[in-house]
Amino acid sequence: MTDLVSLPTAELCARAAGKRDARFGPRVTYSPKVFLPLTNLCRDVCDYCAFRRSPNDEGAHTMTPDEVRAALARGRDAGCTEALFCLGDRPEARFPSYVRELASWGFSSTVEYLVWACGAALEAGLLPHTNAGVLTRAELSRLRPVNASMGLMLESTSERLRGPGGPHRHAPDKDPEVRLAMHEDAGALRIPFTSGLLVGIGETEAERVDALRAIQASHARHGHVQEVIVQPFRAHPRTRMLRAPEPTDEAHLRAVALARLILDEDVTVQAPPNLSTDVASLLAAGINDLGGISPVTPDYINRDHAWPHIARLATACEAAGFALARRLPVHDRWRTREFVAPELFARLLDRAAA
Numbered sequence: 001m002t003d004l005v006s007l008p009t010a011e012l013c014a015r016a017a018g019k020r021d022a023r024f025g026p027r028v029t030y031s032p033k034v035f036l037p038l039t040n041l042c043r044d045v046c047d048y049c050a051f052r053r054s055p056n057d058e059g060a061h062t063m064t065p066d067e068v069r070a071a072l073a074r075g076r077d078a079g080c081t082e083a084l085f086c087l088g089d090r091p092e093a094r095f096p097s098y099v100r101e102l103a104s105w106g107f108s109s110t111v112e113y114l115v116w117a118c119g120a121a122l123e124a125g126l127l128p129h130t131n132a133g134v135l136t137r138a139e140l141s142r143l144r145p146v147n148a149s150m151g152l153m154l155e156s157t158s159e160r161l162r163g164p165g166g167p168h169r170h171a172p173d174k175d176p177e178v179r180l181a182m183h184e185d186a187g188a189l190r191i192p193f194t195s196g197l198l199v200g201i202g203e204t205e206a207e208r209v210d211a212l213r214a215i216q217a218s219h220a221r222h223g224h225v226q227e228v229i230v231q232p233f234r235a236h237p238r239t240r241m242l243r244a245p246e247p248t249d250e251a252h253l254r255a256v257a258l259a260r261l262i263l264d265e266d267v268t269v270q271a272p273p274n275l276s277t278d279v280a281s282l283l284a285a286g287i288n289d290l291g292g293i294s295p296v297t298p299d300y301i302n303r304d305h306a307w308p309h310i311a312r313l314a315t316a317c318e319a320a321g322f323a324l325a326r327r328l329p330v331h332d333r334w335r336t337r338e339f340v341a342p343e344l345f346a347r348l349l350d351r352a353a354a
């Protein structure tokens, strides 16, 4: 592969768009979802995170089973197909009050609660996708029969970010080796998997290339990485990185193009439209997907960045020469008996047909 980092942005994007066109054509997808932040308690502290809370913080919340059921019903009634469970990393390791709360509902761990919540989503006619941070192979195995797909953002392979002054210095779960090990476990278990980069938290472009190559290497071994999110850092109020510079649009677009060029042609490259100023530029840099978009719940991770209205997004895509289409949380190529748990296969085919 040529030295991609040395390419001018226009050439990088043109090459990426060409590779995307050859595989996906003028079609860009999104997943209509309901977002369930099962708990915002997290044992880690990342300097940029506006989602995380400790139990006594204002806004700390773990959804009750009734709240889960109500959110799922709202999502189903609004025509969503995906139930996204996104939550903090292993809060039971740090917060006894959380353990007591789970126990009062009859659950002994976050994963046990997730298994129940994913089952409730399936009963409501939705397909679960879980991102619960770092999980063991045994935990992934337990969640596989109730999840259409799962994910963990690699974010970065830069060890510097975990050092003094780095945004991950208080986040043991952001150890790149730990996160890559979970990519391997998900591959071994044949789980359709979502990874991603977080762009602009102190890493260099060469380190972004390194992270993308690490994701691609795991995918080359197991064939399980169905999509990679290229998410720009956004500075949020009440975080330590409130005044940190956000990545430039050019840096983000270059990361998108690098992802498209480094990853296998079948792997979907995704960028969130609510964190980017311009969908046309994202398309020109090689994305083929806009991720999950919810008609009923906010982006709890980036609460100050509302999702765009689907009709407006479709118009913007059309103006750039692309048709916007719905998709399921499992991309077409991974909708096979190898990658979908037997418990879910018929259900998934039904949803695809619908």
Ligand code: SF4
Binding pocket: 042, 043, 044, 045, 046, 049, 050, 051, 052, 087, 088, 089, 133, 171, 173
């Ligand atoms: S980014 Fe994830 S791991 Fe880091 S503090 Fe927020 S919820 Fe926890």
